Amino acid sequence: MTRVLGWLAAIGLAIGLGMGFGVAPRETTQGNVQRIMYLHVPTAWVAYLAFGVVLLASIVYLARRAEAADRLAHASAEVGVVFTGLTIAAGSIWGKPTWGTWWTWDARLTSVAMLFVMYLGYLLLRGMIDDRERAARYCAVLGIVAALDVPLVHFSVYWWRTLHQPPTVLKPGAASMPPVILATLLVNLVAFTLLYAYFVAKRARLLRAETEALA
Amino acid sequence: MADHWEFVIAAYGLAAIVFGAYWRRLCHKERELNALKSTSRSESTMRSRQPSTTGRA
Numbered sequence: 001m002t003r004v005l006g007w008l009a010a011i012g013l014a015i016g017l018g019m020g021f022g023v024a025p026r027e028t029t030q031g032n033v034q035r036i037m038y039l040h041v042p043t044a045w046v047a048y049l050a051f052g053v054v055l056l057a058s059i060v061y062l063a064r065r066a067e068a069a070d071r072l073a074h075a076s077a078e079v080g081v082v083f084t085g086l087t088i089a090a091g092s093i094w095g096k097p098t099w100g101t102w103w104t105w106d107a108r109l110t111s112v113a114m115l116f117v118m119y120l121g122y123l124l125l126r127g128m129i130d131d132r133e134r135a136a137r138y139c140a141v142l143g144i145v146a147a148l149d150v151p152l153v154h155f156s157v158y159w160w161r162t163l164h165q166p167p168t169v170l171k172p173g174a175a176s177m178p179p180v181i182l183a184t185l186l187v188n189l190v191a192f193t194l195l196y197a198y199f200v201a202k203r204a205r206l207l208r209a210e211t212e213a214l215a
Numbered sequence: 216m217a218d219h220w221e222f223v224i225a226a227y228g229l230a231a232i233v234f235g236a237y238w239r240r241l242c243h244k245e246r247e248l249n250a251l252k253s254t255s256r257s258e259s260t261m262r263s264r265q266p267s268t269t270g271r272a
Contacts, residue, residue: 023222033216036226043230082237086230093226097219117272202241209248213255 012191055147156170
């Protein structure tokens with residue numbers, strides 16, 4: 001199953017890359033640098049998804065003490081941190097030629113940086129506590145609290161005056177972009193979601209194997 | 216506006232490096248765990264083949 005997910009993700013990424021550079025047109029205002037959007041937006045979406053999964057899995061763990069839920073939360077948080085880091089880096093690279101700066105303490109950027117640091121702390125906390133059950137319990141609480149930052153990240157562009165543009169897809173009403181650009185973005189969203197699923201499945205399986213090896 | 220291809224290449228190149236490095240890390244961990252599992256399995260097989268000290272001499 002994991003192998004199939006891996007191949008699906010690889011095929012999806014190849015198609016997404018082909019569409020991003022071969023099918024989608026050059027954007028008239030920003031030029032070709034806008035193609036970073038096909039990387040930046042899907043990684044941000046996957047980061048939302050990853051921390052949403054952490055939230056749900058953490059609630060399930062606290063309610064039922066199911067070890068599988070804890071493993072899922074751990075794996076999803078780790079993969080979410082990778083995707084969030086990449087979202088920040090790709091956004092920063094895109095920001096330099098379009099905004100004229102690598103970084104600004106804008107509400108969207110700051111709230112994403114907070115999200116990244118909180119889940120980095122989540123992973124550090126796991127590594128610091130030897131007692132497996134206690135680490136799982138503390139991390140479940142932190143995972144739930146940190147996930148509350150996700151709506152803050154999403155709505156920050158509405159609640160505060162920011163340099164970052166408002167959402168063009170994840171918003172009420174129709175997406176405000178040409179159909180070919182939207183299609184390319186959606187293909188990349190699916191591809192990166194498959195990559196996320198592959199990484200989480202592989203990481204969760206390894207966590208299970210680690211637990212069995214230590215037992 | 217200029218195309219800034221260098222920024223596009225930097226973003227996609229960085230993504231390829233990060234995902235590649237994470238995937239390699241997971242594969243490396245998997246190999247380590249498999250090796251550990253096979254070592255402990257062969258050790259338990261060796262122990263089971265040794266003559267019992269509690270049985271008849």
